[in-house]
Amino acid sequence: MNTKEYEAKGEIRKFYENKPISLLTKHKKEKIIAPILAEAIGCHVTLVLGYDTDQLGTFTREIQRIDNQIDTARKKARIGMDLLGLSLGMASEGSFGPDPFTGLMPWNRELIVLIDDDMETEIIGQAQGPGNQQHLLTSDWHEAVKFATRVGFPDQYLIVRPENDNNPKIHKDINEWPKFKSIFFSVASVFATGQVFIETDGRAHGNPERRKMIAKATEDLVNNMGSFCPACGIPGFSMVQRLPGLPCMHCGRPTRIIYAELWLCKKCGEHEKREFSEEERADPMYCDFCNP
Ligand SMILES: [Zn+2]
């Protein structure tokens, strides 16, 4: 382990050790988040139970805009803080959809927000990558078995309904073969076509890939908590934007390739543009002028 990491952890502990932080969550996400935080910063995570977070937005098959996703997480964190009367609160929010590059791969983005009223700031952790979100419409049990095996059932839970993806007769928490088989055949008998819509469960407790992504987002949050503002010294000095415009190798005009990151302290507004490398140039294939 490198010494820098040790020092950073020591610094974070000064700010957060033994402080209670509320975590408003469903679907057992606390089992992923709380141990990572406790280990890295020594805080106590207090769960807010009995609040139905689904009121704040239903799960969709579209990737949300990042601003909406952050807003939902903020609202959840604030509700948890109010219910427990704490000055620190946390919540996570996930989203599934097609990947932002080709639109062909299932994609998962996880966010975790920490609101800190003591230091009047907010710190965000993020992770994104390929996610397990797949579906199949079939009347054939053998096809259903192939699909289930491919997506990692039964560790990966399934959701089943008749006919199409909007049918309200939904069966959730399917996590063993005999249960899957009996539900499949009873659902297949609902309509004459015998079609069954099967999909991977996106909720954290039924989606192992998503749990890994939530853990990564929590680690990113911990890293950002360990990054201190060069001006005011509080935690959370972190990257808020990637700036495109790396000059083209051929013509020197700005391209869509990222050339710098914008880092910001949300409390005092201190910011810093971190450029990757002065000599670096973009391949002309990314230049709108050389390769329109
Ligand atoms: Zn600052």
Ligand SMILES: [Zn+2]
């Ligand atoms: Zn060019």
